[in-house]
Amino acid sequence: MEYHTVIVKKKDQIGEITLNRPDQLNTFSTQLSKELNSALRELDVDQSVRVVIIKGAGKHFCAGIDLKEMPGKGTVELRNWIRAMDEHNLTIARMRKPVVACVHGAAVANGMGLVCACDLTVASMDAKFGTTAINVGLYCFGPSAPLSRCVGKKRALELLLTGEMIDAEKALQFGIVNRVVQREQLEEEAMALANELVKKSPLALQMAKRSYYAMSNMGYDEALEYLGEAFTLLCCTEDAKEGVDAFLNKREPHWREQ
DSSP states (O other): OOOSSEEEEEETTEEEEEEOOGGGTTOBOHHHHHHHHHHHHHHHHOTTOSEEEEEESTTOSBOOBOGGGSTTOOHHHHHHHHHHHHHHHHHHHHOSSOEEEEEOSEEETHHHHHHHHSSEEEEETTOEEEOGGGGGTOOOHHHHHHHHHHHOHHHHHHHHHHOOOEEHHHHHHHTSOSEEEOGGGHHHHHHHHHHHHHTSOHHHHHHHHHHHHHHTTSOHHHHHHHHHHHHHHHHTSHHHHHHHHHHHTTOOOOOOOO
């Protein structure tokens, strides 16, 4: 696919998607939403890619939805438009491969939702996060789902209902991001995290991610039963046998391709 609002690169088993509407603060237009989802799916099926990084061009990661697209739409049009704006939340959850957000500047509204939807996040010290739609008479409905799964009820509602902006350190405390670094170290740190994941068994990573999202929607007993069965299946794979043998014999494992 030819991309205009995102840039897609691949190097050393890492796929990289850059939101590329810097003059519009990388806000979600209909086109960007479609291209982001297409790029994610393309990299997910690419056998040469094991981890995906998402970042933003220009001064900010993503400032939410492009509200210039909203006026004049009827109910049906709005419903389809909103579904398109939220689709990446499902796409990332359904992907086999880990997705890492690399965040600088503002990540607000749908941009914060994207951060929370990603499996892991590295942020620079200058990053700011907020679900700010409440400040313009709206509400971050879509982002509230991944946000609440990151931070829990009380903190999620505080952010959603006040529209407060928080800095990277507070986002780290809340569990929205995994690592915070200086701006000049951001891409290096995100790449280092991606490379940590690249060293793992691709099959184990895929089964780990799939089982995590599946069990998140289950009751406790059901989750344990499901996870036990998933572990049984993983133990029967060649990668599991290779990993255990390598550990016992104090050597580096050699993983099978995906």
